Amino acid sequence: MNPEEMNKIADIVPEKSRNALFEAPLRSIGYAINGYLNLKFGDLITIGAMTEGSLKSLAQSVIEKSEQIDSKNYDTTKLGIALKAIDEAKYSIEDENLRDMFASLITKALDKTQNEYVSPLMVFILSNMSPKSAILFKNWYESLNGDKVSIVGQLVSKTSDENGNVQGTTMIERNIIVNGYGDILREEITADELITLGIIEIPDEFLTSELYTNQYEQLEKIITSWPISITLTKNQKLSMDKRLIRLTPTGRTLANLLFN
Known part of the structure; x- marks a missing residue:
């Protein structure tokens, strides 16, 4: 000083x-x-x-x-x-x-x-950081082990032609997160806030180990069964795009300062 x-x-x-x-x-x-x-x-x-x-x-x-x-x-x-x-x-x-x-x-x-x-x-x-984002950050981080990463599912509707070829995808819900305890967190706004602050990122990637494959399958079964606010045509079908959520280097540093 x-x-x-x-x-x-x-x-x-x-x-x-x-x-x-x-x-x-x-x-x-x-x-x-x-x-x-x-x-x-x-x-x-x-x-x-x-x-x-x-x-x-x-x-x-x-x-x-x-x-x-x-x-x-x-x-x-x-x-x-x-x-x-x-x-x-x-x-x-x-x-x-x-x-x-x-x-x-x-x-x-x-x-x-x-x-x-x-x-x-x-x-x-x-x-x-808002109080809701603080809770998400703390609870999500403390639920994880190892690589500090978990899965995210993005609910979409895919439109196919008569031959089954996908013609387009419409996003319905984003950032449906599964934490380390297996809890589903529908946290679009608060996750976006943490992304904006540089704490977490949700890249266009997914986790490929058998453990996460099973988690993705279970999540897709759950979220595709939820009621939605739009009416699907006969050519549209609900599905889930797989993502992952992880701490940025800044997020890891902040988490270590606050929680360790």
């Missing part, structure tokens, strides 16, 4: 909290963050834009997570990013999942064994 940034922080953080932020003893982190939170968001509580309980919950979560950091690894080189994350958390602090994610990012920024990939980009992504 350069001297100019240090001076800016010194101007806005109460003296006791400021001293705690820059001191090595780890026990001071929670106190310092709590002081900064109250300084930044006290007025929002007063006008009813934020609840005091949510603010206390974020502070307590940071304290609990910071206690897991070895004192010799306490690092202030990315303190500016930690404070930026605190500032951005005000837009999401009322949601429990996002509040916990911000607490994880804040404390990882102060641990030199974890903060290599803590960056303003990670703060930006988290601050632009």
Whole structure:
């Protein structure tokens, strides 16, 4: 952190909290963050834009997570990013999942064994994530093992000529995801949000092992039996285009910071 940034922080953080932020003893982190939170968001509580309980919950979560950091690894080189994350958390602090994610990012920024990939980009992504997308991201990620990948089915209707040759395909539903537990997630909007944020991708590819072949078959049986809002002609038939869903490199980095 350069001297100019240090001076800016010194101007806005109460003296006791400021001293705690820059001191090595780890026990001071929670106190310092709590002081900064109250300084930044006290007025929002007063006008009813934020609840005091949510603010206390974020502070307590940071304290609990910071206690897991070895004192010799306490690092202030990315303190500016930690404070930026605190500032951005005000837009999401009322949601429990996002509040916990911000607490994880804040404390990882102060641990030199974890903060290599803590960056303003990670703060930006988290601050632009909706509560529903946060739930999808967390639940989907934690349901998976190994390659962090699962299947996606896209329900389509295919039009064929009298000889059975496919003449055209019409998309009906997108991004019907199966997580690692086998649960079906109809998550078009939230998946699109995570794609836009650069966390996941759904390429025009599918998984070919026998395990996934069986999953695709079972998914197609289920989703082609669902009621649809359009009337098919005699030349149209429901089917499923196979896809996969996986984390991007940015998504893997963010997931490691938030959930590991």
